[in-house]
Amino acid sequence: MILVVCEFDTKLKKSALEVLGAAQRLNDGITAVLLGAGASAVAPEAALYADQVLVCEDALLEGAKNMAQAVADLSEQAEANLVLISGSRGGREVAPRVAVRLNAPYLEDAIALEGIEGGLRIQHYAYLARVTETLEAVAPVVVATVKPNTQAVGSPKANAGDVYDVELELSPSGVKVLGRVVEKSSRVALTEASVVVTGGRGLGAPENFALIESLADVLGAGVGATRAAVDAGWRPYGEQVGQTGKTVQPNAYIAVGVSGAVQHLSGMGKSKNIVAINKDAEAPIFKVADYGIVGDLHAIMPALIEAAKKLKD
Amino acid sequence: MKILCLIRQVPDAEAKVKAANGKVDLEGATMALDGMDEYGVEQALRINEGGANTVAVALGNARFEDAIRRALAMGLERAVHIETDLLLDVVSQAQILKGIVLEETPDLVFVGGQHADTDSQALGAALAEALGWNQVTWTTELTFDHGTAKATHDTDDGKESLELSLPAVITTQQGLNEPRYPTLPNIMKAKKKEIRKTSPDQYGIVNSKVKIVSQEIQERARLNKLIDGKDPVAAAEQLVKLLHEEAKVI
Ligand SMILES: Cc1cc2nc3c(=O)[nH]c(=O)nc-3n(C[C@H](O)[C@H](O)[C@H](O)COP(=O)(O)OP(=O)(O)OC[C@H]3O[C@@H](n4cnc5c(N)ncnc54)[C@H](O)[C@@H]3O)c2cc1C
Ligand SMILES: Nc1ncnc2c1ncn2[C@@H]1O[C@H](COP(=O)(O)O)[C@@H](O)[C@H]1O
Numbered sequence: 001m002i003l004v005v006c007e008f009d010t011k012l013k014k015s016a017l018e019v020l021g022a023a024q025r026l027n028d029g030i031t032a033v034l035l036g037a038g039a040s041a042v043a044p045e046a047a048l049y050a051d052q053v054l055v056c057e058d059a060l061l062e063g064a065k066n067m068a069q070a071v072a073d074l075s076e077q078a079e080a081n082l083v084l085i086s087g088s089r090g091g092r093e094v095a096p097r098v099a100v101r102l103n104a105p106y107l108e109d110a111i112a113l114e115g116i117e118g119g120l121r122i123q124h125y126a127y128l129a130r131v132t133e134t135l136e137a138v139a140p141v142v143v144a145t146v147k148p149n150t151q152a153v154g155s156p157k158a159n160a161g162d163v164y165d166v167e168l169e170l171s172p173s174g175v176k177v178l179g180r181v182v183e184k185s186s187r188v189a190l191t192e193a194s195v196v197v198t199g200g201r202g203l204g205a206p207e208n209f210a211l212i213e214s215l216a217d218v219l220g221a222g223v224g225a226t227r228a229a230v231d232a233g234w235r236p237y238g239e240q241v242g243q244t245g246k247t248v249q250p251n252a253y254i255a256v257g258v259s260g261a262v263q264h265l266s267g268m269g270k271s272k273n274i275v276a277i278n279k280d281a282e283a284p285i286f287k288v289a290d291y292g293i294v295g296d297l298h299a300i301m302p303a304l305i306e307a308a309k310k311l312k313d
Numbered sequence: 314m315k316i317l318c319l320i321r322q323v324p325d326a327e328a329k330v331k332a333a334n335g336k337v338d339l340e341g342a343t344m345a346l347d348g349m350d351e352y353g354v355e356q357a358l359r360i361n362e363g364g365a366n367t368v369a370v371a372l373g374n375a376r377f378e379d380a381i382r383r384a385l386a387m388g389l390e391r392a393v394h395i396e397t398d399l400l401l402d403v404v405s406q407a408q409i410l411k412g413i414v415l416e417e418t419p420d421l422v423f424v425g426g427q428h429a430d431t432d433s434q435a436l437g438a439a440l441a442e443a444l445g446w447n448q449v450t451w452t453t454e455l456t457f458d459h460g461t462a463k464a465t466h467d468t469d470d471g472k473e474s475l476e477l478s479l480p481a482v483i484t485t486q487q488g489l490n491e492p493r494y495p496t497l498p499n500i501m502k503a504k505k506k507e508i509r510k511t512s513p514d515q516y517g518i519v520n521s522k523v524k525i526v527s528q529e530i531q532e533r534a535r536l537n538k539l540i541d542g543k544d545p546v547a548a549a550e551q552l553v554k555l556l557h558e559e560a561k562v563i
Contacts, residue, residue, distance in 0.1 A: 064438060065447060089469045093450045096435035097442035099404050105522035106403050108433055121526065126432045130330045131337055134526040137402075175447050178463070178474040195563060219563055227487060237467060243427060244451070244467075244486050252562035262326045266432075273560045274535065275552070281539070290535050291555055295542020303549035308563065311553050 001029045003080035004050065005071055007088060008034060008042045014192075015086035019146050020049040020154035023084055026115050031078045032161070035070055036061045043163045048156035053163045054078070060170040062177070068097030070168050075102060077166075080141060082120060087145035095145045105137030107144040120144060128243060128266040149191050149249065183238035185223075190239065193222030195252045198241055198268070199234075200226040202257020202278065202297060206234035211301040212256060218308045224248065224268075226258050242267035257297050260285025277301070314420040314457075314479070315366045316357040318389060319410065319436065320350040322373060322380035323429040335527035346380040347430075351492035352485035353423025354384050356455060359490065360421075364388040370413055372406055374398050378508070385503035386495030392508045393417070399513060402523035407439035412516035414444055420479045421462075426451050426486035437484035447477045453488040 002023045006016035023030050032050035034042055039055045046053045054074055060066055071094065075083050083098055085091040087109040099106035110122035111132075119138035124147070126133045190196060197219070199212040209223075216223045225235035227242055241248055243263040253271035258264065260276070260283055268274070269288060276285040276292040277300050286292050293300050324330055325343040332338060346354075357367045369384040369392040371377045381392045393413055401409075414422060424437035434450070441448035449455075453472070454465035462481060465474045495503070513519070538555065542548045556563045 063447070064450075065442070068442060089451065089467065092434050093438050093448070096403055096407075096439035099435075100407055100439050100442040103404065106435060106439070107523065108403070108435055124432070126430065126528070127324065127330045127337065128326065128429055128432065130530065131332060131528050132531050133528050135523050136526055137523045139522065173447065174478055176476040178476055180468075180473045181471040183471040231488065238471060243429075244488075252556060252560065270533070273556075273562050275556065277542075279542075286537070286539060288535055289537060289539070290560065291552060292537075292539045293542040293548045293552055294539055295545060295548060299545040300542050300549060303545040304552065307546075307549040307553040311557055311563065 001031055001078055001080045002026060002082045002084055003031050003033060003071070003075045003078055005033050005035070005083070005085045005091070006046055007086055007090065008038065010038065011042055012045050014153065015088050015091070015148050017049075017153035018148065018151040019084050019086050022113055022146050022151045024049065024154045026082070026113060028082070028115070031080065033071065033074055035067060044160065047160035047163055049154045050161045052161045054166045055163060056166050056168055058168050058170055060172060063173040063175045064093045064097055065175075066170050066173045067094045068101060069170060071098045072101035073168060074166065075141065083141065083143045085143070085145050087147045091145050095143055099143040102141050102143065104141045104143050105139050107135055107137055107142060109145055109147045111147050111150045113144065113146070128262055129269055130266075147247070149247070183236045185238065187216065188220065188222050190222040190224055190241070190246055191248055194250050195219045195221035195254070196224050196241075196248055196250045196268075197221045197254045197256065198224035198226065198258060199229055199256050200258030201228035201232070203229065203234070209234060211297070211305070214305045215254070215301065215308060218305060218312055221254070222250070226264055255285050256301065258285055259283050260288065277304075314360065315418065316361060317368050317370050317414065317417055317419040317422045318350065318353045318357050318384065319370050319422065319424045320354065320380050320384050321347045321371065321425065321428055321430065322377040323347045326429060330530065332528050332530045335529060337528045344376055344379060346383040347425050347428060349425030349427055349429065349486060351387070352487065352489045353425060353483070354387050354389060355490045355492040356485065357423060358388045358493070360457070364390045366390065368393060368417060368419070370410065371395070372397070372401070372409060381508055382503050383495065385506045386500040387493060388499060391506055394508050394510050395513060396510055397513050399521060400525060401513065401518065402521045403433060403435040403439045404522060405518045406436060407443040409513050409516040409518050410440050411443040414440070422482045424482060424484045426484045434484070437482050441482040444480070444482070446480050446482055448482040448484065449475055449477065450484045451486050452483050453486065455483060455489065
């Protein structure tokens with residue numbers, strides 16, 4: 001039995017559909033778990049992908065510690081031999097705690113999963129995504145996270161699984177949430193865009209990101225930023241690409257005024273095509289670029305926006 | 314307050330990583346204190362000025378001693394080195410480190426938000442669970458008020474501020490602070506600081522729960538077609554043509 005922890009808001013998040021997809025391909029029974037406020041409303045949708053759905057809306061289901069306790073307890077109840085969780089930031093703060101509670105091996109941020117006798121084999125990236133590792137663990141129960149945007153979403157079945165409300169024995173976690181900021185963008189989600197246009201420190205000033213946004217508008221692209229641009233306060237953190245930001249793998253990644261530091265490459269280096277615009281012919285980004293223009297972005301970008309518009313008209 | 318900083322020695326971010334016969338080869342690679350760990354060391358030194366009651370803890374092979382010396386040169390007071398050639402899974406690491414924490418009884422443990430070798434983000438949460446403590450991951454702001462910590466950290470879709478009591482595990486990242494460079498006198502002083510040595514078997518761990526089957530470098534061959542931008546309009550048109558007709562991505 002595979003226990004799949006599903007992320008949701010008013011419906012299943014794409015991350016949940018991806019983890020359910022990975023679980024379906026492993027070809028075992030699936031118990032979907034929905035934890036927290038609003039879980040019951042999502043249960044009918046989850047039931048289309050699972051043999052059974054466990055739902056709990058306990059108000060104490062907040063914070064990594066209590067989430068992990070809930071998942072570990074339900075894993076034992078469901079006699080799961082595999083617990084799958086999204087490798088989202090939230091998932092990755094809960095999953096290791098589940099593994100510790102179950103004294104189980106933890107396989108992190110899988111890009112590929114394969115069942116083996118008594119366990120699981122995965123592939124994941126290491127060394128700032130410069131290396132692809134194959135790992136395996138054999139144990140009564142294995143905990144794994146699945147890297148977002150690497151798995152095809154699951155397919156709904158004709159027969160929905162059963163939904164059960166479960167009770168948990170939780171105590172207050174001792175963490176109080178003082179405030180939350182959600183950074184919403186009206187654009188196509190960065191991690192789902194087939195073209196991403198990213199601006200770096202080379203833009204020189206926040207208002208020059210208009211060049212990035214105009215090109216993105218013409219191409220229907222997502223907008224990204226380097227850590228340097230985010231740290232300078234030019235762009236919101238949600239746009240950051242790299243080791244401490246998002247990982248993207250679009251068909252075309254267009255980096256403008258970006259030097260190509262290893263920490264940035266680790267978030268976009270697997271893009272199918274990399275395009276760079278930089279005035280420094282020696283910039284490291286050109287070493288990984290398929291196409292590029294060596295020149296001043298203030299001259300190149302307006303021309304590029306015009307050329308792209310002409311193509312689209 | 315007493316603070317432990319978990320640190321690692323990893324290949325320098327700019328170093329070229331090599332692999333041969335399905336295994337990463339670090340012979341000859343430049344190694345350095347993990348950049349993510351420096352934020353924790355810096356934060357510890359800001360909380361306990363002068364470095365009193367700050368301890369570096371490293372779990373890894375003999376080469377980790379360079380990272381330990383660097384953390385001591387930044388200003389930490391002393392170190393514990395759990396020396397081993399084993400590459401341990403994160404749950405086993407947490408079990409060993411729990412033993413160290415129970416010996417040292419700190420109020421706060423800093424852990425780098427992501428390790429630049431395994432790309433793992435798990436150790437902070439795993440250790441917190443082993444101890445039954447709370448954690449804050451990907452922390453960008455941290456203050457204290459009478460035994461209570463206030464922290465801001467990054468979430469999937471923005472950020473969140475939290476209040477929690479100590480002891481706690483805090484995982485660090487860029488943005489928390491600007492790590493200092495060791496001064497020459499401090500580098501000299503660090504050579505004399507205490508490094509207590511121990512080993513994983515002291516904490517009941519003798520092997521890893523996870524096996525590394527292979528490590529490969531899969532680099533995509535890149536076309537490197539660079540256009541001179543002296544004539545911006547011509548260059549832009551050529552690029553659009555290539556992206557449309559050759560790469561077929563726009
Ligand atoms: C632990 C850690 C984690 C990190 N995580 C991340 C991360 O997640 N994401 C990330 O991006 N970085 C990350 N970094 C930072 C990273 O190392 C780099 O500092 C950062 O990526 C640099 O951003 P940049 O390319 O915008 O700026 P720079 O490196 O300053 O590059 C600017 C580029 O713009 C070019 N340029 C300037 N003017 C023009 C012009 N007029 N026309 C054309 N080109 C121009 C320059 O030639 C230069 O190549 C991390 C660092 C550490 C230590
Ligand atoms: N004390 C210092 N002050 C300013 N820059 C430094 C200092 N020490 C090293 N650097 C520079 O910072 C970069 C990283 O240094 P290091 O982390 O020591 O490898 C290098 O470019 C060094 O030249």
